[in-house]
Amino acid sequence: MVFSFSLVLFTSPVAAHDRAKALEQEVLELKKRLIAIQDELSQIRTDSSRVEQQVIENKQAIKEERVIVQQKIESEKEVIKKAILEESPRNMIFFRGGWARQDHHHNGISVQSGVAPVGAQQQAPLNAWYVGAGFDFGLTKDTWGLIPKTELIAELMFEYKQFGTVLGNALANEPTQLAGGDLNPRHVTSSTVTVSAAPKIKFLEGYRLRPWIIPAGLAIHIISPPSETITFFQPAVMFAAGADYKLWKNIVLGVDARYHLMGGHLDGLRLNGLTLGGYLGIGF
Structure with missing residues:
Protein backbone atom coordinates (compact mmCIF):
# COMPACT_ATOMS: atom_id res chain seq x y z
CA MET A 1 0.00 0.00 0.00
CA VAL A 2 2.77 2.37 0.94
CA PHE A 3 4.55 1.67 -2.36
CA SER A 4 1.45 2.23 -4.49
CA PHE A 5 0.71 5.57 -2.82
CA SER A 6 4.26 6.74 -3.41
CA LEU A 7 4.04 5.78 -7.08
CA VAL A 8 0.84 7.78 -7.51
CA LEU A 9 2.35 10.79 -5.77
CA PHE A 10 5.38 10.59 -8.05
CA THR A 11 3.38 10.08 -11.23
CA SER A 12 0.81 12.88 -10.77
CA PRO A 13 3.26 15.84 -10.81
CA VAL A 14 4.90 14.46 -13.96
CA ALA A 15 1.58 14.17 -15.79
CA ALA A 16 0.52 17.64 -14.68
CA HIS A 17 3.76 19.07 -15.92
CA ASP A 18 3.27 17.36 -19.31
CA ARG A 19 -0.27 18.67 -19.61
CA ALA A 20 0.87 22.16 -18.71
CA LYS A 21 3.61 21.92 -21.29
CA ALA A 22 1.16 20.76 -23.94
CA LEU A 23 -1.28 23.52 -23.01
CA GLU A 24 1.47 26.14 -23.21
CA GLN A 25 2.44 24.83 -26.64
CA GLU A 26 -1.18 25.10 -27.82
CA VAL A 27 -1.36 28.68 -26.53
CA LEU A 28 1.83 29.55 -28.42
CA GLU A 29 0.41 28.02 -31.60
CA LEU A 30 -2.81 30.00 -31.19
CA LYS A 31 -0.79 33.14 -30.60
CA LYS A 32 1.19 32.54 -33.76
CA ARG A 33 -2.04 31.98 -35.70
CA LEU A 34 -3.52 35.19 -34.29
CA ILE A 35 -0.39 37.11 -35.24
CA ALA A 36 -0.53 35.64 -38.76
CA ILE A 37 -4.21 36.54 -39.01
CA GLN A 38 -3.43 40.09 -37.80
CA ASP A 39 -0.64 40.36 -40.37
CA GLU A 40 -3.00 39.21 -43.13
CA LEU A 41 -5.67 41.69 -41.99
CA SER A 42 -3.07 44.46 -41.88
CA GLN A 43 -1.88 43.55 -45.38
CA ILE A 44 -5.48 43.49 -46.59
CA ARG A 45 -6.09 46.91 -45.05
CA THR A 46 -2.88 48.22 -46.64
CA ASP A 47 -3.81 46.81 -50.04
CA SER A 48 -7.31 48.14 -49.67
CA SER A 49 -5.99 51.62 -48.81
CA ARG A 50 -3.59 51.47 -51.75
CA VAL A 51 -6.36 50.43 -54.11
CA GLU A 52 -8.65 53.12 -52.70
CA GLN A 53 -5.91 55.73 -53.11
CA GLN A 54 -5.28 54.53 -56.64
CA VAL A 55 -8.99 54.78 -57.42
CA ILE A 56 -9.03 58.32 -56.00
CA GLU A 57 -5.97 59.26 -58.03
CA ASN A 58 -7.47 57.74 -61.18
CA LYS A 59 -10.69 59.66 -60.61
CA GLN A 60 -8.72 62.87 -60.14
CA ALA A 61 -6.63 62.18 -63.24
CA ILE A 62 -9.78 61.49 -65.27
CA LYS A 63 -11.33 64.69 -63.95
CA GLU A 64 -8.21 66.70 -64.81
CA GLU A 65 -8.01 65.10 -68.24
CA ARG A 66 -11.66 65.93 -68.81
CA VAL A 67 -10.98 69.56 -67.86
CA ILE A 68 -7.96 69.67 -70.21
CA VAL A 69 -9.97 68.16 -73.07
CA GLN A 70 -12.79 70.64 -72.45
CA GLN A 71 -10.30 73.51 -72.44
CA LYS A 72 -8.82 72.24 -75.72
CA ILE A 73 -12.29 72.01 -77.25
CA GLU A 74 -13.09 75.56 -76.14
CA SER A 75 -9.73 76.77 -77.42
CA GLU A 76 -10.31 75.09 -80.80
CA LYS A 77 -13.76 76.66 -80.95
CA GLU A 78 -12.23 80.09 -80.32
CA VAL A 79 -9.55 79.51 -82.95
CA ILE A 80 -12.14 78.41 -85.50
CA LYS A 81 -14.40 81.32 -84.61
CA LYS A 82 -11.51 83.77 -84.88
CA ALA A 83 -10.40 82.24 -88.18
CA ILE A 84 -13.92 82.61 -89.56
CA LEU A 85 -14.11 86.21 -88.37
CA GLU A 86 -10.65 87.07 -89.69
CA GLU A 87 -10.91 85.07 -92.90
CA SER A 88 -9.73 86.98 -95.93
Whole structure:
Protein backbone atom coordinates (compact mmCIF):
# COMPACT_ATOMS: atom_id res chain seq x y z
CA MET A 1 0.00 0.00 0.00
CA VAL A 2 2.77 2.37 0.94
CA PHE A 3 4.55 1.67 -2.36
CA SER A 4 1.45 2.23 -4.49
CA PHE A 5 0.71 5.57 -2.82
CA SER A 6 4.26 6.74 -3.41
CA LEU A 7 4.04 5.78 -7.08
CA VAL A 8 0.84 7.78 -7.51
CA LEU A 9 2.35 10.79 -5.77
CA PHE A 10 5.38 10.59 -8.05
CA THR A 11 3.38 10.08 -11.23
CA SER A 12 0.81 12.88 -10.77
CA PRO A 13 3.26 15.84 -10.81
CA VAL A 14 4.90 14.46 -13.96
CA ALA A 15 1.58 14.17 -15.79
CA ALA A 16 0.52 17.64 -14.68
CA HIS A 17 3.76 19.07 -15.92
CA ASP A 18 3.27 17.36 -19.31
CA ARG A 19 -0.27 18.67 -19.61
CA ALA A 20 0.87 22.16 -18.71
CA LYS A 21 3.61 21.92 -21.29
CA ALA A 22 1.16 20.76 -23.94
CA LEU A 23 -1.28 23.52 -23.01
CA GLU A 24 1.47 26.14 -23.21
CA GLN A 25 2.44 24.83 -26.64
CA GLU A 26 -1.18 25.10 -27.82
CA VAL A 27 -1.36 28.68 -26.53
CA LEU A 28 1.83 29.55 -28.42
CA GLU A 29 0.41 28.02 -31.60
CA LEU A 30 -2.81 30.00 -31.19
CA LYS A 31 -0.79 33.14 -30.60
CA LYS A 32 1.19 32.54 -33.76
CA ARG A 33 -2.04 31.98 -35.70
CA LEU A 34 -3.52 35.19 -34.29
CA ILE A 35 -0.39 37.11 -35.24
CA ALA A 36 -0.53 35.64 -38.76
CA ILE A 37 -4.21 36.54 -39.01
CA GLN A 38 -3.43 40.09 -37.80
CA ASP A 39 -0.64 40.36 -40.37
CA GLU A 40 -3.00 39.21 -43.13
CA LEU A 41 -5.67 41.69 -41.99
CA SER A 42 -3.07 44.46 -41.88
CA GLN A 43 -1.88 43.55 -45.38
CA ILE A 44 -5.48 43.49 -46.59
CA ARG A 45 -6.09 46.91 -45.05
CA THR A 46 -2.88 48.22 -46.64
CA ASP A 47 -3.81 46.81 -50.04
CA SER A 48 -7.31 48.14 -49.67
CA SER A 49 -5.99 51.62 -48.81
CA ARG A 50 -3.59 51.47 -51.75
CA VAL A 51 -6.36 50.43 -54.11
CA GLU A 52 -8.65 53.12 -52.70
CA GLN A 53 -5.91 55.73 -53.11
CA GLN A 54 -5.28 54.53 -56.64
CA VAL A 55 -8.99 54.78 -57.42
CA ILE A 56 -9.03 58.32 -56.00
CA GLU A 57 -5.97 59.26 -58.03
CA ASN A 58 -7.47 57.74 -61.18
CA LYS A 59 -10.69 59.66 -60.61
CA GLN A 60 -8.72 62.87 -60.14
CA ALA A 61 -6.63 62.18 -63.24
CA ILE A 62 -9.78 61.49 -65.27
CA LYS A 63 -11.33 64.69 -63.95
CA GLU A 64 -8.21 66.70 -64.81
CA GLU A 65 -8.01 65.10 -68.24
CA ARG A 66 -11.66 65.93 -68.81
CA VAL A 67 -10.98 69.56 -67.86
CA ILE A 68 -7.96 69.67 -70.21
CA VAL A 69 -9.97 68.16 -73.07
CA GLN A 70 -12.79 70.64 -72.45
CA GLN A 71 -10.30 73.51 -72.44
CA LYS A 72 -8.82 72.24 -75.72
CA ILE A 73 -12.29 72.01 -77.25
CA GLU A 74 -13.09 75.56 -76.14
CA SER A 75 -9.73 76.77 -77.42
CA GLU A 76 -10.31 75.09 -80.80
CA LYS A 77 -13.76 76.66 -80.95
CA GLU A 78 -12.23 80.09 -80.32
CA VAL A 79 -9.55 79.51 -82.95
CA ILE A 80 -12.14 78.41 -85.50
CA LYS A 81 -14.40 81.32 -84.61
CA LYS A 82 -11.51 83.77 -84.88
CA ALA A 83 -10.40 82.24 -88.18
CA ILE A 84 -13.92 82.61 -89.56
CA LEU A 85 -14.11 86.21 -88.37
CA GLU A 86 -10.65 87.07 -89.69
CA GLU A 87 -10.91 85.07 -92.90
CA SER A 88 -9.73 86.98 -95.93
CA PRO A 89 -12.72 88.41 -97.78
CA ARG A 90 -13.52 87.17 -101.24
CA ASN A 91 -14.14 90.65 -102.65
CA MET A 92 -12.46 94.03 -102.27
CA ILE A 93 -12.89 97.63 -103.35
CA PHE A 94 -9.64 99.59 -103.67
CA PHE A 95 -8.55 103.15 -104.33
CA ARG A 96 -5.32 103.84 -106.21
CA GLY A 97 -2.95 106.70 -106.84
CA GLY A 98 0.60 107.35 -107.98
CA TRP A 99 2.93 108.28 -110.81
CA ALA A 100 2.66 107.45 -114.52
CA ARG A 101 4.85 107.89 -117.58
CA GLN A 102 4.25 107.40 -121.29
CA ASP A 103 6.92 106.10 -123.64
CA HIS A 104 5.96 108.66 -126.32
CA HIS A 105 4.50 112.14 -126.36
CA HIS A 106 0.79 112.52 -126.83
CA ASN A 107 0.23 114.57 -129.96
CA GLY A 108 -3.33 115.56 -130.68
CA ILE A 109 -5.78 117.62 -132.62
CA SER A 110 -5.44 120.69 -130.38
CA VAL A 111 -1.78 120.42 -129.28
CA GLN A 112 1.28 119.68 -131.39
CA SER A 113 -0.14 118.59 -134.71
CA GLY A 114 1.13 117.82 -138.18
CA VAL A 115 -2.37 118.29 -139.58
CA ALA A 116 -2.73 121.84 -138.24
CA PRO A 117 0.88 123.05 -137.79
CA VAL A 118 -0.17 126.52 -136.72
CA GLY A 119 -0.13 128.10 -133.27
CA ALA A 120 1.76 127.28 -130.08
CA GLN A 121 2.38 123.59 -131.00
CA GLN A 122 3.43 122.44 -127.51
CA GLN A 123 3.78 118.74 -126.72
CA ALA A 124 2.06 117.12 -123.76
CA PRO A 125 4.47 115.96 -121.00
CA LEU A 126 5.48 112.34 -120.61
CA ASN A 127 5.01 112.21 -116.83
CA ALA A 128 1.64 112.22 -115.12
CA TRP A 129 -0.15 111.59 -111.85
CA TYR A 130 -3.09 109.24 -111.62
CA VAL A 131 -5.98 108.28 -109.35
CA GLY A 132 -8.34 105.39 -109.73
CA ALA A 133 -10.48 102.75 -108.11
CA GLY A 134 -11.46 99.20 -108.77
CA PHE A 135 -13.10 96.00 -107.61
CA ASP A 136 -11.66 92.55 -106.96
CA PHE A 137 -14.16 89.71 -107.26
CA GLY A 138 -12.92 86.44 -105.78
CA LEU A 139 -13.53 83.44 -108.02
CA THR A 140 -11.69 80.62 -106.21
CA LYS A 141 -9.27 80.36 -103.28
CA ASP A 142 -7.24 77.47 -104.69
CA THR A 143 -7.54 77.95 -108.48
CA TRP A 144 -10.19 75.24 -108.58
CA GLY A 145 -7.96 72.80 -106.73
CA LEU A 146 -4.97 73.19 -109.04
CA ILE A 147 -2.73 75.39 -106.86
CA PRO A 148 -3.28 75.45 -103.07
CA LYS A 149 -3.39 78.84 -101.31
CA THR A 150 -3.51 80.63 -104.67
CA GLU A 151 -6.57 82.77 -105.31
CA LEU A 152 -7.94 83.66 -108.72
CA ILE A 153 -9.62 87.07 -108.87
CA ALA A 154 -11.47 89.03 -111.54
CA GLU A 155 -10.36 92.67 -111.42
CA LEU A 156 -12.40 95.53 -112.85
CA MET A 157 -10.71 98.94 -112.63
CA PHE A 158 -10.78 102.48 -113.92
CA GLU A 159 -8.23 105.29 -113.56
CA TYR A 160 -7.65 108.88 -114.55
CA LYS A 161 -4.19 110.10 -115.62
CA GLN A 162 -3.30 113.76 -116.11
CA PHE A 163 -0.13 114.62 -117.98
CA GLY A 164 -0.30 118.35 -117.52
CA THR A 165 -1.46 121.48 -119.33
CA VAL A 166 0.12 122.95 -122.47
CA LEU A 167 -0.68 125.77 -124.88
CA GLY A 168 -2.89 124.63 -127.71
CA ASN A 169 -2.40 125.01 -131.48
CA ALA A 170 -4.57 126.96 -133.90
CA LEU A 171 -7.62 124.85 -133.05
CA ALA A 172 -7.27 125.90 -129.39
CA ASN A 173 -6.56 129.55 -130.19
CA GLU A 174 -9.07 132.29 -129.38
CA PRO A 175 -10.07 133.18 -132.03
CA THR A 176 -8.52 130.49 -134.19
CA GLN A 177 -5.66 131.58 -136.38
CA LEU A 178 -7.27 129.66 -139.22
CA ALA A 179 -9.83 132.47 -139.25
CA GLY A 180 -7.23 135.22 -139.13
CA GLY A 181 -6.95 135.56 -135.34
CA ASP A 182 -3.80 136.56 -133.51
CA LEU A 183 -1.73 134.13 -131.43
CA ASN A 184 -3.83 133.70 -128.28
CA PRO A 185 -3.59 130.03 -127.34
CA ARG A 186 -5.80 128.45 -124.68
CA HIS A 187 -4.55 125.86 -122.23
CA VAL A 188 -5.18 122.24 -123.13
CA THR A 189 -5.09 119.49 -120.50
CA SER A 190 -3.69 116.18 -121.67
CA SER A 191 -5.35 113.28 -119.89
CA THR A 192 -6.35 109.64 -120.24
CA VAL A 193 -9.16 107.63 -118.70
CA THR A 194 -8.55 103.88 -118.60
CA VAL A 195 -11.07 101.10 -118.02
CA SER A 196 -9.62 97.60 -117.63
CA ALA A 197 -10.65 94.05 -116.87
CA ALA A 198 -8.12 91.37 -115.99
CA PRO A 199 -7.54 88.06 -114.20
CA LYS A 200 -5.46 88.50 -111.05
CA ILE A 201 -3.55 85.61 -109.47
CA LYS A 202 -3.01 86.23 -105.77
CA PHE A 203 -0.66 84.03 -103.75
CA LEU A 204 -0.31 83.01 -100.06
CA GLU A 205 -3.98 82.73 -99.13
CA GLY A 206 -4.34 83.16 -95.37
CA TYR A 207 -1.19 85.28 -94.91
CA ARG A 208 -1.06 88.98 -94.13
CA LEU A 209 1.38 89.76 -96.97
CA ARG A 210 0.10 88.60 -100.36
CA PRO A 211 1.88 89.15 -103.69
CA TRP A 212 -0.07 88.97 -106.94
CA ILE A 213 0.33 89.19 -110.71
CA ILE A 214 -1.83 89.97 -113.72
CA PRO A 215 -0.45 87.90 -116.62
CA ALA A 216 -2.47 89.88 -119.19
CA GLY A 217 -5.59 91.99 -119.15
CA LEU A 218 -7.64 94.18 -121.47
CA ALA A 219 -7.48 97.97 -121.10
CA ILE A 220 -9.40 100.58 -123.06
CA HIS A 221 -7.94 104.11 -123.03
CA ILE A 222 -10.03 107.21 -123.66
CA ILE A 223 -7.63 110.00 -124.61
CA SER A 224 -7.98 113.78 -124.45
CA PRO A 225 -7.30 115.65 -126.59
CA PRO A 226 -8.13 113.12 -129.31
CA SER A 227 -5.67 112.16 -131.99
CA GLU A 228 -5.09 114.24 -135.10
CA THR A 229 -7.66 112.03 -136.82
CA ILE A 230 -10.04 112.53 -133.88
CA THR A 231 -9.61 109.05 -132.37
CA PHE A 232 -10.77 108.88 -128.75
CA PHE A 233 -10.36 105.20 -127.88
CA GLN A 234 -7.26 103.05 -127.88
CA PRO A 235 -7.09 99.40 -126.67
CA ALA A 236 -4.08 97.90 -124.93
CA VAL A 237 -2.81 94.83 -123.13
CA MET A 238 -2.12 95.41 -119.44
CA PHE A 239 0.53 93.54 -117.42
CA ALA A 240 0.79 94.07 -113.66
CA ALA A 241 2.37 92.88 -110.43
CA GLY A 242 2.01 93.98 -106.83
CA ALA A 243 1.49 92.99 -103.23
CA ASP A 244 -0.77 94.02 -100.39
CA TYR A 245 -0.56 93.74 -96.61
CA LYS A 246 -3.49 93.32 -94.25
CA LEU A 247 -3.28 96.19 -91.78
CA TRP A 248 -6.35 95.52 -89.64
CA LYS A 249 -9.39 93.32 -90.11
CA ASN A 250 -10.35 93.71 -93.81
CA ILE A 251 -8.27 96.81 -94.54
CA VAL A 252 -5.20 96.31 -96.75
CA LEU A 253 -2.45 98.57 -98.04
CA GLY A 254 -0.66 97.68 -101.25
CA VAL A 255 1.68 98.73 -104.04
CA ASP A 256 1.53 97.86 -107.73
CA ALA A 257 3.24 98.42 -111.07
CA ARG A 258 1.37 98.21 -114.37
CA TYR A 259 2.47 98.46 -118.00
CA HIS A 260 0.11 99.16 -120.89
CA LEU A 261 1.21 97.91 -124.30
CA MET A 262 -0.66 99.38 -127.26
CA GLY A 263 0.94 97.08 -129.82
CA GLY A 264 1.44 99.66 -132.56
CA HIS A 265 0.48 103.11 -133.82
CA LEU A 266 -3.21 103.90 -133.90
CA ASP A 267 -3.93 106.97 -136.05
CA GLY A 268 -0.50 108.38 -135.25
CA LEU A 269 -0.62 107.57 -131.51
CA ARG A 270 1.53 105.15 -129.55
CA LEU A 271 0.78 105.58 -125.85
CA ASN A 272 2.56 102.68 -124.21
CA GLY A 273 3.13 103.55 -120.59
CA LEU A 274 3.88 102.61 -117.01
CA THR A 275 2.14 103.34 -113.70
CA LEU A 276 3.68 102.99 -110.24
CA GLY A 277 1.73 103.63 -107.07
CA GLY A 278 -0.12 102.39 -104.06
CA TYR A 279 -3.65 101.52 -103.10
CA LEU A 280 -5.91 101.17 -100.09
CA GLY A 281 -8.36 98.26 -100.14
CA ILE A 282 -11.42 97.35 -98.10
CA GLY A 283 -12.57 93.74 -98.20
CA PHE A 284 -16.19 92.69 -98.13
